[in-house]
Amino acid sequence: MSHDGHHSVVIPAPGxxxxxxxxxxxxxTPVQEFQAAKLGFWLFLATEILLxxxxxxxxxxxxxxxxxxxxxxxQQLDWQLGAVNTTVLLLSSWTMAMGVRSAQTSxxxxxxxxxxxxxxxxxxxxxxxYVEYSAKxxxxxxxxxxxxxxxxxxNKQLPWFQDYGGVMKDVPHGHLxxxxxxxxxxxxxxxVVIGAGLIIWVMKGAAKGRFHAGYFLxxxxxxxxxxxxxxxxxxxxxxxxxxx
Amino acid sequence: xxxxxHSDHHSxxxxxxxxxxxxxxxQFLSVLVALLVLTGITVGASRxxxxxxxxxxxxxxxxxxxxxxxxxxxxxxWDTAINKIVFLSSFLFLALLFLFTLVDLTTRRWDSYVxxxxxxxxxxxxxxxxKPDAHH
Numbered sequence: 001m002s003h004d005g006h007h008s009v010v011i012p013a014p015g016x017x018x019x020x021x022x023x024x025x026x027x028x029t030p031v032q033e034f035q036a037a038k039l040g041f042w043l044f045l046a047t048e049i050l051l052x053x054x055x056x057x058x059x060x061x062x063x064x065x066x067x068x069x070x071x072x073x074x075q076q077l078d079w080q081l082g083a084v085n086t087t088v089l090l091l092s093s094w095t096m097a098m099g100v101r102s103a104q105t106s107x108x109x110x111x112x113x114x115x116x117x118x119x120x121x122x123x124x125x126x127x128x129x130y131v132e133y134s135a136k137x138x139x140x141x142x143x144x145x146x147x148x149x150x151x152x153x154x155n156k157q158l159p160w161f162q163d164y165g166g167v168m169k170d171v172p173h174g175h176l177x178x179x180x181x182x183x184x185x186x187x188x189x190x191x192v193v194i195g196a197g198l199i200i201w202v203m204k205g206a207a208k209g210r211f212h213a214g215y216f217l218x219x220x221x222x223x224x225x226x227x228x229x230x231x232x233x234x235x236x237x238x239x240x241x242x243x244x
Numbered sequence: 245x246x247x248x249x250h251s252d253h254h255s256x257x258x259x260x261x262x263x264x265x266x267x268x269x270x271q272f273l274s275v276l277v278a279l280l281v282l283t284g285i286t287v288g289a290s291r292x293x294x295x296x297x298x299x300x301x302x303x304x305x306x307x308x309x310x311x312x313x314x315x316x317x318x319x320x321x322w323d324t325a326i327n328k329i330v331f332l333s334s335f336l337f338l339a340l341l342f343l344f345t346l347v348d349l350t351t352r353r354w355d356s357y358v359x360x361x362x363x364x365x366x367x368x369x370x371x372x373x374x375k376p377d378a379h380h
Contacts, residue, residue: 094272
């Protein structure tokens with residue numbers, strides 16, 4: 001074993017299309033390596049839940065306080081696009097689960113296929129999100145395009161307050177709904193981008209045959225990250241698009 | 245090496261990451277179908293006006309969907325006890341955050357015009373004292 005500090009544990013490749021995995025020298029066994037990484041990743045995911053949890057708390061607080069604002073705000077969003085994106089993410093979560101399963105069962109081709117489909121799902125999601133953001137920007141509901149405008153001396157206001165447009169001008173604290181919408185969906189969207197990047201990264205490893213029944217840890221962890229992205233959206237869709 | 249490994253305390257994982265439960269494709273497909281059906285129910289339920297129950301219904305369905313994703317897609321059902329505790333405890337702390345936010349929400353006197361400017365006299369809870377010049 002590796003207790004002498006000279007030899008590392010090697011997990012043999014199950015076939016010619018795979019490569020063996022060398023357990024990192026600071027771990028005694030593959031099980032220890034797997035469990036340590038997995039525990040660390042679950043801790044990270046717990047912090048992710050708390051990150052989004054704070055935003056959800058803000059949502060519920062203002063939803064209860066300015067119900068009318070949220071009702072009108074939700075009507076400005078296209079629920080059909082939201083439903084399509086929900087379906088896309090659920091499907092991509094399924095392809096991700098199948099990708100992990102393919103790696104666990106040493107099916108290299110299927111692993112690459114399912115991971116590729118998951119990236120495709122991420123791209124479709126981001127494409128639809130771009131269409132939505134563009135429309136909201138045109139209607140003056142998103143003020144990012146004015147973020148770097150200077151202070152308006154004449155009106156004694158920052159431009160993104162006075163330019164705030166559309167029907168949200170007529171409801172109390174109309175900026176709140178789209179501020180929360182943009183913050184939550186943008187941070188979620190950032191996770192989609194990072195998740196897609198991570199999947200492409202494990203695809204490179206999968207193409208080299210690094211992942212098989214003996215070693216599939218990176219695929220497993222990236223899969224967990226991707227499912228978390230799906231998990232958050234499961235709550236975002238009804239709260240933002242179908243405002244109860 | 246193999247013979248040595250089998251006598252070792254960690255023998256079952258000497259050559260692999262250990263024994264892992266691998267879910268069947270059929271199970272993943274069933275979970276996917278359930279998630280899509282529940283999404284449809286979410287949209288359908290939002291079209292009907294249940295008053296304040298709409299929020300509860302939407303969140304209940306979302307929680308069922310989330311549980312399916314966590315248990316099956318994220319494989320938590322077959323994960324180790326420590327990993328379950330670590331991940332699921334985040335929801336416990338989330339519940340604490342929501343609980344105290346809710347307490348604040350239901351007990352706060354809003355600093356709106358109505359609540360800050362109106363006095364007990366305005367409310368009609370007390371009668372104003374008679375004016376001194378009434379005697380002249």
